[in-house]
Amino acid sequence: MKKNIVIGVLAVALVVSLFFNFEGSQEHKQFVADMAKIDAQNDSLKSQIAADDSIIVAMHEETNELDYKLSHQKAKVVVVEKEVEVEKNKIDNLAEHKLVEFYNNRYPQDTVTNPLPVAQPVLVSAAKDLVELDGAKKIIEVKDSTIALQETKLAVRDVIITKYESKEDKYKSIISNQDIQINSWKGEYNKLELDYKKLKFKNKFIKVAAGVVVGGLVYMMVAQ
DSSP states (O other): OHHHHHHHHHHHHHHHHHHHHHSSOHHHHHHHHHHHHHHHHHHHHHHHHHHHHHHHHHHHHHHHHHHHHHHHHHHHHHHHHHHHHHHHHHHHTOOHHHHHHHHHHHOTTSOOOOOOGGGHHHHHHHHHHHHHHHHHHHHHHHHHHHHHHHHHHHHHHHHHHHHHHHHHHHHHHHHHHHHHHHHHHHHHHHHHHHHHHHHHHHHHHHHHHHHHHHHHHHHHHHHO
16 A cells, blocks of 8 residues: 555656656756847947947047138138238339348348349349248148148048948847847747647646546555
């Protein structure tokens, strides 16, 4: 009698253990953990993309400011050219003593005496050349500054391009991660569907087995 009862208890325990062992699959827990890890990676990539966007906006603002400065540099060249023409026209109307004063102001270390009348046209031409030289120096300074601004603008554009490329790579990574998730979810769905079918079968089996065990126990108890 005791032996039969022990056998019956073990049989019930076996049926129950089969039922509980099926639940809480470690594979599914690992799947959930993997999906959470991919979600965290995508969230991190999205944060990095937002940071890249902020930098790109700032770089575009800097580019606009540089364009504004470059447009003013061109205007400065035009102003210098006009000033040169004005100064040259003034020289044509300078009296001899004013022409001498022009040279004395330019070269204070050398004293220029009143030139002979025949030398005045030469001095006028030379004075105009000096005015053009001064203007050319100013224009060169402006153009040097323009070149520096252009180089800065190119450097900013390079940063913008690099950030756009970085964003593209991050979007590709997000898409790749999402593809992995989609395929994984499909696989998990198929696995769960198969497990569900197995569970239904096991459930029926357990019910039948439990009925047999209980019936056997009842029979043995009655038979005793």
